[in-house]
Amino acid sequence: MPETTFRYQLPKKAIKTDCPNCGPKHRRTLSRYVDTQTGEPLPDQYGRCDRESNCGYHLNPYQKGPSGLSYADEVKARYTSKPIPRAWFSSAAKQKHKGVSKQSIIANLIHTESATLEQAERVAAFLFDQPEARPGGNGLPIEQSPVFTIPEDVFNQSLGHYHLNQFAFLLRRHFGVPVADTLLKRFAIGTSGRWPGACVFWYIDELERIRGGQIKLFDDTFHTVKYVVKDGERRSRTSWVHSAYARRCDALNQPYPAWLAAYLDERNDVQKSPCLFGLPQLLTAPADQPVAIVEAPKTAVISTPYFPGFIWLAVGALSYLNAERLAPLRGRKIELFPDLSKDGSAFDRWNRVAGDLLAQGFQITVSTYLEDNATQEEKDAGLDLADFLLDQWIEYSPEWDS
Template sequence: MTATSFRYHLPKKAIKSDCPDCGPKHRKTLSRYIDSLTGEPLPDIYGRCDRESNCGYHLNPYHKGPSGLSYHDEMKNRERQEPIPKDWFRTAARQKHNGETKQRIITNLIRLQHATPEQAERVANFLFDGPVASSSGPTPPAGPTPVFTIPDELLKQSLGHYERNQFAILLRRHFGTNVADDLLKRFNIGTSGRWPGACVFWYIDEQNRIRGGQIKLFDEFFHTVKYVIRNGEKRSRTSWVHSAYARRLDQQQTPYPAWLTAYLDEQNDVQKSPCLFGLPQLATAPIDKPVAIVEAPKTAVISTPYFPDFIWMAVGALSYLNADRMAPLRGRRIELFPDLSKDRSAFDRWNRIAGELLGHGFQITVSTYLEDNATQDEKAAGLDLADFLLEQWEGYPPDWEE
């Protein structure tokens, strides 16, 4: 078998970058592996150093790591799990009808639809090897649960209006306008009309699909506003974009659009935040920049200017930390910052899950900073990293009832 018959190989015309082991003294000594189906280089840890006698660095994408899987294995597994849009089958069917070859259809899907090679091959195999397509186009085979999303227009409409967004006002007051506006743009923070002053934390996945939007109303100290219902129970001013939108349409006696009907259908098992908050940052972040994970979106936003060496993201809730949500972070160094708890249960839970993720090939550690520095009262109150950072803000009162 020749070298070029492998999907990943070192091309004759080398693509160069810095070797991880040589350091800054020897620049551009690493020959990168490329994906033969796309022509794109692999992450810059996969390559062979030209200084074979002095360095000898060589990481092959077929080499199995501590998890027992190679880069090749992980890409295959990830591509098999990604859903395939129905439009790709219809487009490919038209191309087949017009006489395009199987390989040409695969190439078109990769180039024009940004499909992964595995996805493109699955579409082409279904068309050429599966049942005959109907006149309306083929029905894709059973696969992952369809993804239900919120239209881009709603996100775009929410961006801006920061003069009436309490979270934006607080960021500008605490960090200054330039830093605050960078954070608002970086995290796609929106403004909601659900309550005067409310903001929206948009959950956007690695494919830039809008999976959910959490609405929050904060008081003047970054605490979620609480209210008391008739039986004396405290509730927070927290909602979701799809719920608020449905509520407004109900008040206007207006029919739901198709996307909202599908999103609200319990049979579709739609989750409000099935991905990490802050994923769009990966599009421009260096591959060697580590990721820090916290529970709340607010904490991820506030921590970013304090610790810019991390890419800050949030899972949304203590129980949401799992391999599915963390999948886009494979290949990156990850550090978890669990909230405090009276009995250390939050830390122990994330520490246990981190051990499981290590077994699946994730590079992950758990920070003990809060556990090592918090008082018993702070632990009992369940404070998080943002609370510790904001204590430095003059006039910021601790309110451990949140």
Template sequence: MKASTYRYQLPQKAIKADCPDCGPRHRRTLSRYVDTRTGEPLPHIYGRCDRESNCGYHESPYTAGQSGLSYADEVFERWKQENPRATPHQQKPWNPKAYNKTKKRPISTSTQTSVTSSPSSIEHPVFCIPDEIFEQSLGHYDRNQLATLLCRRFGQSIASELLQRFQIGTSSRWPGACVFWYIDEKGRKRGGQIKLFGDDWHTVKYFNQDGKRMTKTSWVHSALIRRLEAQQLPVPEWLTTYEQHAERSPCLFGLPQLRNAPDHKPVAIVEAPKTAILCSAHFPEFIWLAVGALSYLNTNETGMARLMPVCSRKIVLFPDLSGDGSAYARWSRIADELGEKGFVVTVSDYLERTATDEQREAGLDLADFLLNQQPISKVDLPYLTMDGQTIYGEVLPVNSCDMYPSEWDEMSENAPPILVPSQNRALNDVIATCSMYPSHTVPLFKLAKLS
């Protein structure tokens, strides 16, 4: 497959415009697609933002829209109508669907029919990183900063299990860098994000030659091109095509976990892969996945394709904090839209309820609270397991009790006092449970099953 077969490309000398998602704070960060036959740029919505790790906007002319057709498809259909006598040979160069076809497979679940499927039957190219590059990155954890941080926090045994579960790679882009591999439900390596973390678990930042503040974040394909050009070696054809057309984070991070997970186990979705890894160690009741960026959770054609592998599971969203609450509002709106399409989705408001203004402005996420704040109790998450069932609801704090019966002090150490909820109370009643003296705060749950 030659890169020249694609009519719409990102030129080497970028044509800049304002990114639709970045807003006025970051100007001219969008590289626009151009029509290689005319040299003219496409409509301004088609382009890729330079701020891949912070914004992630990428609207390809080959991505299907709400009509089920991409920009390229619509141009091709118009051309066919205007040229009804064109031969198949004449039509072929116009049709991007002819390349790298993959047969769609239905989700193997009995409940998939409840989710509204895409109206499009058009197959689109799938761009992947070769398996040998993925395999070369695995291991080498003695020079992987993320592996070191996980060992410090959880010990070698748990750290090794997490590294293998999420198939974390090691990159030579920067000493100590790791690779978050985005592997789809078919095992294809759709992309690899490179990150270098500091001892504080945050991405390392630096200033480039122009004095611009940057983060040590990259992608495997970008690092490969950089290395080949530095060595004055030719760039492989597949890599040129991937750079031009592949989407960033085209699938959820952590999908291989679904292979061995029970069908009833719920999914939790966060923004960053690091957060998914940390949370999976603290709260194994969920299958923790990451979407890659705030804007990647959506209900357009690409967004729905990301979520289809988990369409039959209950989903809880954990958005990052934002200064104005827009991140929570956005994911709440997306959850409502997904509900209309048959998904069962809730949004956790734990961070919104507990965060300070300073934490909101800093844009902290669940991982930051786990690492820097008091340990989060499972009662702070919107679920409770009772009689083998997962129940979702609201956590209600109550004031502590200063007095308790004196006879409680006479109980043996082998029989600590436990308040057991009445078996006659309905699930939607307020239930109190406690495994310590009532001089401590008792969490109350207002329970309601998630239907």
């Protein structure tokens, strides 16, 4: 078969990176494979080392792995297979957490869920075949920090109660009940008792672990409620689930549950939102559906019915955009929608980060939609995409099959 018929090839002008087998003494000796259909390089490990006689490392994307599938086979399966139920990933993740092996999880899915072998292997590969940590200075793998999460019962108790939720009320008023309720379910929006009407934006990672919950209270215009403290400082009605839980325990003079004590322990490396908001959507979305990233969870939710071609995610803050948070998106096309700013600094910052991410193999672009269409007054106000959409379309009308 002629070489040109292969989708994944080593290009004539090599794209270089460090060989995983050579070590730090020999830099940028690995020529990476590229996807001839997109022009994008494959993940770092797929390539051929230039030091053929001394190293000999060569990982071909058509080479079969332990699962019996090659990289090419897995990509083809993602594009041709039917969506896998989200519940399969959830149950498999719980089994893995309990120490169940990869092969046992595959067997369980086949026997209990009537999954095909291909489907079961895809679920297991998603959970087990994550990139290994890079070695530390002594050549040994960097030890992974323990993951601290919020229990499912705390998460489940927040779901629903939307007659007490201002954000749910605003969504229903703007989009209508059917579309709004689909959004509330899609993004697992919770209700909080921290302030009357407050909602919870849950940060759930790609393994469906509940990493944090941001509490927000919105006013009648979808903006965060502000209040003034004694010294005249303006603060927003924003908090976190773990903080609100601790506050309630203190008020009732009750001890902290074990999960909360660990979450609040300063000796533990706990981040409130270490992952993207909206990641569980990836479990059932088509592999070729592009991702759009905004700063705030509110913006991701509101933008979804306006632009349903994207999977809408939020990074949480302007400075949170980095390769670590975007790791679950490798292989997908990503478009960034930075907030407006008076001097364009927000756009410039994300544009610089996008350049760095592009060099690391991400398929990423930065949208100029807001910069091209917003007025100077809107830029001065620092509107985000949700603010802009709500201002432009007072009454929602796009067709969105929820």
